Amino acid sequence: MKKKNLIIVLVAVFGLSAILYNCSNSGSSDNFSDAASKVYVAPGTHDEFYAFMSGGFSGQVSVYGLPSGRLFKVISVFSQNPETGYGYSEESKPLLNTSLGFIPWDDAHHPVLSKTNGEQDGKWLFINGNNTPRVARIDLSTFETVETIEIPNSAGNHGSPFVTENTEYVVASTRFSVPVPQKDVPISSYKENFKGTISYIKVDKNSGDMNLAFQIVVPGFNYDLAHSGKGPSHDWSFFTSYNSEQANTLLEVNASQNDKDFIAAVNWKQAEKYAAEGKGKRISAEYCDNNYDENAHKATTKKLNDVLVLNPKDCPGMIYYIPIPKSPHGVDVDPSGEYIVGGGKLAAVIPVHSFSKMIKAIESKDFVGEIDGIPILKYESVIAGEVQNPGLGPLHTEFDGNGYAYTSAFLSSEIVKWKLGTWEVVDRIPAYYSIGHLMIPGGDSKKPWGKYVVALNKITKDRYLPTGPELTQSAQLIDISGDKMKLLLDFPTVGEPHYAQAIPADMLEKNSKKIYALEKNKNPFSIHGEKEARVTRSGNEVHVYLSATRSHFKPDNIEGIKVGDKVYFHITNLEQDWDIPHGFTIKGLNNAEMLIMPGQTKSVLWTPTKEGIYPFYCTDFCSALHQEMQGYVRVSSASSQTKLIFN
Amino acid sequence: MKKLFLILTAVIILLTACGEKKSDAASEELAKKEKMAKLFGLTVFELDNGIGPVKEKLTLGPVDTKIVETGKKIFDIKCAQCHKLDERYTGPAQRDLVKRRTPEYIMNMILNPVDMVAKHPEAKKMFAQYPTQMTFQNVTYEDARNLLEYFRSLNNK
Numbered sequence: 047m048k049k050k051n052l053i054i055v056l057v058a059v060f061g062l063s064a065i066l067y068n069c070s071n072s073g074s075s076d077n078f079s080d081a082a083s084k085v086y087v088a089p090g091t092h093d094e095f096y097a098f099m100s101g102g103f104s105g106q107v108s109v110y111g112l113p114s115g116r117l118f119k120v121i122s123v124f125s126q127n128p129e130t131g132y133g134y135s136e137e138s139k140p141l142l143n144t145s146l147g148f149i150p151w152d153d154a155h156h157p158v159l160s161k162t163n164g165e166q167d168g169k170w171l172f173i174n175g176n177n178t179p180r181v182a183r184i185d186l187s188t189f190e191t192v193e194t195i196e197i198p199n200s201a202g203n204h205g206s207p208f209v210t211e212n213t214e215y216v217v218a219s220t221r222f223s224v225p226v227p228q229k230d231v232p233i234s235s236y237k238e239n240f241k242g243t244i245s246y247i248k249v250d251k252n253s254g255d256m257n258l259a260f261q262i263v264v265p266g267f268n269y270d271l272a273h274s275g276k277g278p279s280h281d282w283s284f285f286t287s288y289n290s291e292q293a294n295t296l297l298e299v300n301a302s303q304n305d306k307d308f309i310a311a312v313n314w315k316q317a318e319k320y321a322a323e324g325k326g327k328r329i330s331a332e333y334c335d336n337n338y339d340e341n342a343h344k345a346t347t348k349k350l351n352d353v354l355v356l357n358p359k360d361c362p363g364m365i366y367y368i369p370i371p372k373s374p375h376g377v378d379v380d381p382s383g384e385y386i387v388g389g390g391k392l393a394a395v396i397p398v399h400s401f402s403k404m405i406k407a408i409e410s411k412d413f414v415g416e417i418d419g420i421p422i423l424k425y426e427s428v429i430a431g432e433v434q435n436p437g438l439g440p441l442h443t444e445f446d447g448n449g450y451a452y453t454s455a456f457l458s459s460e461i462v463k464w465k466l467g468t469w470e471v472v473d474r475i476p477a478y479y480s481i482g483h484l485m486i487p488g489g490d491s492k493k494p495w496g497k498y499v500v501a502l503n504k505i506t507k508d509r510y511l512p513t514g515p516e517l518t519q520s521a522q523l524i525d526i527s528g529d530k531m532k533l534l535l536d537f538p539t540v541g542e543p544h545y546a547q548a549i550p551a552d553m554l555e556k557n558s559k560k561i562y563a564l565e566k567n568k569n570p571f572s573i574h575g576e577k578e579a580r581v582t583r584s585g586n587e588v589h590v591y592l593s594a595t596r597s598h599f600k601p602d603n604i605e606g607i608k609v610g611d612k613v614y615f616h617i618t619n620l621e622q623d624w625d626i627p628h629g630f631t632i633k634g635l636n637n638a639e640m641l642i643m644p645g646q647t648k649s650v651l652w653t654p655t656k657e658g659i660y661p662f663y664c665t666d667f668c669s670a671l672h673q674e675m676q677g678y679v680r681v682s683s684a685s686s687q688t689k690l691i692f693n
Numbered sequence: 694m695k696k697l698f699l700i701l702t703a704v705i706i707l708l709t710a711c712g713e714k715k716s717d718a719a720s721e722e723l724a725k726k727e728k729m730a731k732l733f734g735l736t737v738f739e740l741d742n743g744i745g746p747v748k749e750k751l752t753l754g755p756v757d758t759k760i761v762e763t764g765k766k767i768f769d770i771k772c773a774q775c776h777k778l779d780e781r782y783t784g785p786a787q788r789d790l791v792k793r794r795t796p797e798y799i800m801n802m803i804l805n806p807v808d809m810v811a812k813h814p815e816a817k818k819m820f821a822q823y824p825t826q827m828t829f830q831n832v833t834y835e836d837a838r839n840l841l842e843y844f845r846s847l848n849n850k
Contacts, residue, residue: 561831564831574770575769575770575771575773576773576774577769593774595774595783596775596783596826597825598783600774620771620774621828622771622829622831622832623829623830645831669826671824
């Protein structure tokens, strides 16, 4: 009897555990097998979206496909790249010039796609360099950096490069206030001497060329993030600020005292008008504007010496402060252009301001004070609603175009979905871990493609195979096509993915350049045909005009180079075929490899230090006879009489 | 079934009748070509004249010296890194090109080299001898026509 009971119990326990085991098992695997089919892009087929992710401290931009999470390219922007020669080749070096000299690295933060009528137009991608304030422009037909412009009177170019509705301007605001103009002062004189600036960089509609139009000098807070208006709010941009306490030490505590900080609302149309009317002052400021000419395959640096500065005291109606709870970070404008969403790191709610109420409050002068000529609007008069219980540490918000907003919550590590208008939270999903920005394709534009949201996470801990103390950071793709958000895919990122933007593949794919036309190559050291391949010497400077084609260099035997010569190899890839780059290096080259695209010319400097024979070769497997693509340089002593000869 | 048989017979008679009009040697040559073309999935025209934008025989007059120079210039910039006139280089020597190939074949090879190497028996043969895929050098139809004139001029001498 006892035995029987025991057996029954055992069977029951076994049965129950089997059920439980099955439940938990089927729960997760079914979930993800469904997810797998949603992110599977069959071999040889293309993704639905291009995603451009900031490389953070790598200084670059990485290009991924969505939904697969496959990495296609790392675009060199603010950092040298020995893999391609970016920032090492003579032609690309000027792109890294600043008033502080050649700066080979920066901290890249926010990729922003150009827009027309508030919708992505697929022309350019902008990204800010935070450390030595710069903004870069990337051409989306070549996926290459074509311009970098330095922002003077700035430090920590964080609130940048968010564009206005028709890319009239790219904005840039200072995270670190500094003396304007720069000078040697005690740090304790912060309140007296330190200022912030909000810059507007004019973008030429056709060429994309950027020019610093004007700067607005503002009180020395930390200006953090920005977004420009659209539709009814077309004329305006919004900038969050924190440290309204103007602390200059231990900001962690000292900049978290005030109950509210501010969103600076700037009427850039009005500012533009004041600038044209001569209300501004030109002050001296050194900065560089570097432009890459696609036909010359070459960048040049333009040094500039002054900038137009507008002071809010002289320009009424140009700028207002909207109070916002405790140390805000992101500021995002919904697709209609009516709602301005602030994300307060330390706030218990997400405040949503109303553009139309803001205009009414300005008209009725509903102010609660003024700082340095900037009226402060009354919070209650501008607020449209507050999202209650939005998660801890709300940072950034993107929109799906279907009436919902998605906010990242850093501390509680989740994405919170809420409804515009009712402000109610309708769904939430965990992010692994510590989400910063989030991104919906077109999610800051008038026309979002509300199919996915990508979480951009700072920490991964146990999510991947460990690689020692340094771990990858990551992105997570989440399906938002249904009522409930659903995690589909984790994928690692290059550097720290601060922000990202994505665009439907068909908007860019068709414009993607395949080659550079040889007949358009205007590089001063290019050669047009093998006949022009040659070596010239002037003093101790030697120029090798080298051609590369499958599968040889011309010339490939060079004698008469001397120790201490400055030898410039100017390599022209004579191919006109898609995806046939050639590489170049020579033994002892203490510079970088050159990767030369079809029809392109790149130059690299080599200074031989010892006599001997130095082989050079093609580093990018180009053909069946790639291993034969090589040459020799004979280096003689500095005093030798070896004649300069080549074949 | 009977009807089908009748139709087939009629077609065969007609075809044979057509063939009989030509000389035996020519028809034999044509049959050989047809067989070859069929084997490679080409038309007889393509077998003789290559696969590409040139789909019918060109009407060529005497060599037009005006465009020979343009053709030579294009050759020097875009072709000479692989082709010499009198020696084997990356690709074959080209002085006698017009003796080896029809004008239409030359233009199709310039304008459509990847497809040619993939599909045409002659181009396939060349690829086996010169193991570098000839590339499209971003030339227009007009450029190819000018190049053809340059090659024709080389054989005038």
